[in-house]
Amino acid sequence: MILSELQQQITDLARDFARERLAPGAAKRDREHLFPREELKEMGELGLLGMLVPEAYGGSDTGVIAYAAALEEIAAGDGPCSTIMSVHSSVGCVPILKFGTEEQRQRFLPKLASGEWIGGFALTEPQAGSDASNLKTRARRDGDHYVIDGAKQFITSGKNGNVIIVFAVTDPDAGKKGITAFIVPTDTPGYEVIRVEEKLGLHSTDTCQIAFNAMRIPIELRLGAEGEGYRIALANLEGGRIGIAAQAVGMARAAFEAARDYAKERMAFGKPIFEHQAVAFRLADMAVRIEAARQLVFHAAALREAELPCLSEASMAKLLASEMAERVCSDAIQIHGGYGYMADYPVERIYRDVRICQIYEGTSDVQRMVIARNL
Numbered sequence: 001m002i003l004s005e006l007q008q009q010i011t012d013l014a015r016d017f018a019r020e021r022l023a024p025g026a027a028k029r030d031r032e033h034l035f036p037r038e039e040l041k042e043m044g045e046l047g048l049l050g051m052l053v054p055e056a057y058g059g060s061d062t063g064v065i066a067y068a069a070a071l072e073e074i075a076a077g078d079g080p081c082s083t084i085m086s087v088h089s090s091v092g093c094v095p096i097l098k099f100g101t102e103e104q105r106q107r108f109l110p111k112l113a114s115g116e117w118i119g120g121f122a123l124t125e126p127q128a129g130s131d132a133s134n135l136k137t138r139a140r141r142d143g144d145h146y147v148i149d150g151a152k153q154f155i156t157s158g159k160n161g162n163v164i165i166v167f168a169v170t171d172p173d174a175g176k177k178g179i180t181a182f183i184v185p186t187d188t189p190g191y192e193v194i195r196v197e198e199k200l201g202l203h204s205t206d207t208c209q210i211a212f213n214a215m216r217i218p219i220e221l222r223l224g225a226e227g228e229g230y231r232i233a234l235a236n237l238e239g240g241r242i243g244i245a246a247q248a249v250g251m252a253r254a255a256f257e258a259a260r261d262y263a264k265e266r267m268a269f270g271k272p273i274f275e276h277q278a279v280a281f282r283l284a285d286m287a288v289r290i291e292a293a294r295q296l297v298f299h300a301a302a303l304r305e306a307e308l309p310c311l312s313e314a315s316m317a318k319l320l321a322s323e324m325a326e327r328v329c330s331d332a333i334q335i336h337g338g339y340g341y342m343a344d345y346p347v348e349r350i351y352r353d354v355r356i357c358q359i360y361e362g363t364s365d366v367q368r369m370v371i372a373r374n375l
């Protein structure tokens with residue numbers, strides 16, 4: 001896809017920021033598990049956290065294609081920052097924009113778009129991951145409030161975020177039609193972070209188990225109608241999956257570039273290893289795979305930007321990009337030889353960070369299920 005002049009300018013801005021401000025500190029943040037608070041603030045100031053939000057609500061309203069391109073750049077600089085950006089934008093801001101009342105949009109979107117607040121999305125529960133409608137969290141109406149009890153699992157920004165879209169059962173007899181969405185400020189009494197998970201990668205994001213203990217949410221913070229929650233969740237995950245696919249492409253590209261540069265410097269048998277056909281061909285295959293996945297991401301993004309159906313295309317992009325990315329990152333380690341396995345080189349970290357792209361916002365098998373249903 002050829003980007004428009006404006007889309008290219010936005011991409012260049014994200015690339016420069018990622019190279020200058022994100023990449024240099026990525027290893028330290030990973031090692032010390034540091035949340036990128038200052039970096040996110042700067043991303044907000046550049047308009048990178050409000051790309052899917054209209055200007056009327058304080059966003060930069062760049063469209064989905066520019067968003068995917070920028071997300072690839074941010075991911076190439078620092079995977080964790082791209083995770084926070086993707087969750088915040090696709091499944092934090094967009095549900096409020098698409099399903100919120102005017103009052104909800106005015107109240108939440110400007111602060112989310114500026115990065116003053118970070119958004120999140122809480123569908124998954126300890127017993128309900130791929131089987132997303134099997135929720136146990138309950139929301140019971142009590143006058144002009146709902147009282148919410150339950151637990152959520154693997155919630156990005158569950159501790160450091162400010163506003164989380166929460167899904168709970170309001171009618172246990174209605175199955176999928178008994179699920180309702182709520183906008184939950186994380187300073188609400190009864191919102192409790194049970195633990196921040198230790199994980200393989202993405203060390204500078206907070207992935208949390210959270211609990212709701214008699215948490216009272218006013219009816220003004222119900223998102224959409226009662227019973228509309230599952231549809232809201234799936235409709236937004238469709239967009240979220242394009243974001244995860246874009247970040248997988250970005251991380252794969254960073255690993256590829258590190259391997260290419262290393263191969264041009266590292267000498268073996270009297271010449272740079274890049275001049276050995278086995279290495280050059282491996283790099284060529286990596287470049288082809290990255291480009292193929294990128295084009296699938298842009299195709300899904302273009303459909304979504306045009307407000308055309310893209311359920312299958314979003315799943316195809318996520319499936320291909322996330323599986324491609326693990327393979328490319330593994331190849332990048334291989335090209336580095338023993339050094340690639342060491343924490344001194346970025347490919348070790350990127351390989352750990354990228355693995356989750358095959359799992360969160362729908363596993364590869366869920367993507368295959370969605371694609372197969374539409375064949």
Ligand SMILES: CC(C)(COP(=O)(O)OP(=O)(O)OC[C@H]1O[C@@H](n2cnc3c(N)ncnc32)[C@H](O)[C@@H]1OP(=O)(O)O)[C@@H](O)C(=O)NCCC(=O)NCCSC(=O)CCS(=O)O
Nearest residue numbers: 121122123124130132154155156231234235238361362366
């Ligand atoms: C595995 C699943 C795809 C199975 O889905 P279902 O079979 O349960 O869903 P359906 O019966 O097909 O649909 C229910 C309902 O929603 C409407 N729908 C479905 N998709 C869309 C869409 N894209 N846009 C709009 N509406 C949609 C559909 O028409 C039905 O409505 P009607 O009954 O027709 O009125 C699904 O369960 C699935 O995707 N599972 C994976 C869940 C997942 O990705 N979880 C990760 C969540 S991320 C999180 O919680 C935190 C982690 S983070 O911080 O990112």
